[in-house]
Amino acid sequence: MRAWRVVGAVTAIAGVLAVVAVAAAAILAVPVSGGSMRPTLTEGDRVLLHPFGADVERGDVVAARFGPGEPLVVKRVIALPGDAVRAVPGDRGPLVQVRHAGEADWRTVPTPPGDWAGDPEACCLPDGRAGDPALVDPDGAVVPGGSAFLLGDDPARSDDSRAFGWAPLAEVRGVVWLRVWPP
Numbered sequence: 001m002r003a004w005r006v007v008g009a010v011t012a013i014a015g016v017l018a019v020v021a022v023a024a025a026a027i028l029a030v031p032v033s034g035g036s037m038r039p040t041l042t043e044g045d046r047v048l049l050h051p052f053g054a055d056v057e058r059g060d061v062v063a064a065r066f067g068p069g070e071p072l073v074v075k076r077v078i079a080l081p082g083d084a085v086r087a088v089p090g091d092r093g094p095l096v097q098v099r100h101a102g103e104a105d106w107r108t109v110p111t112p113p114g115d116w117a118g119d120p121e122a123c124c125l126p127d128g129r130a131g132d133p134a135l136v137d138p139d140g141a142v143v144p145g146g147s148a149f150l151l152g153d154d155p156a157r158s159d160d161s162r163a164f165g166w167a168p169l170a171e172v173r174g175v176v177w178l179r180v181w182p183p
Helices: 002-028
Strands: 046-049 061-064 073-079 084-088 095-099 107-109 147-151 172-181
Touching: 046 061, 061 147, 073 084, 073 095
Parallel strands: none
Antiparallel strands: 046 172, 061 073, 061 172, 073 147, 084 095, 095 107
């Protein structure tokens, strides 16, 4: 009889912990909206941010704002302060390239082929936005201190630094740690 009480108590505690974990994930999770992060994340996904405030690095997926009071977005960090970023024509659509601070070689950022929704503008102007190709420096735009260049994994469907400019690192709410929905 005593063994059944122990099993019942353990089951009840496990059930309560599971409910608390699901509730916490629902409350703390950041929703992904739109298709800009496909195939990594899709609309309706919910992600948790790193609980210990991980440092932001190139390639991280982050939840950030492009300025105080702006909506929270989920995007990938492509370039950090001192890096140069540009877009150049490619066989299957524009290629995003980054030259890390202190390096000479350009690295192409993997993105799906596409025409960026027919956007005729080139990237990047000195403020990180896309604009008139005649004003774009072929050596790229250098990310200023305290900022980052954010890009959706599917640039054709993404409003990112090309639309809003440099993202202040102070507005990065966290690095995406794991997807909690769908399970």
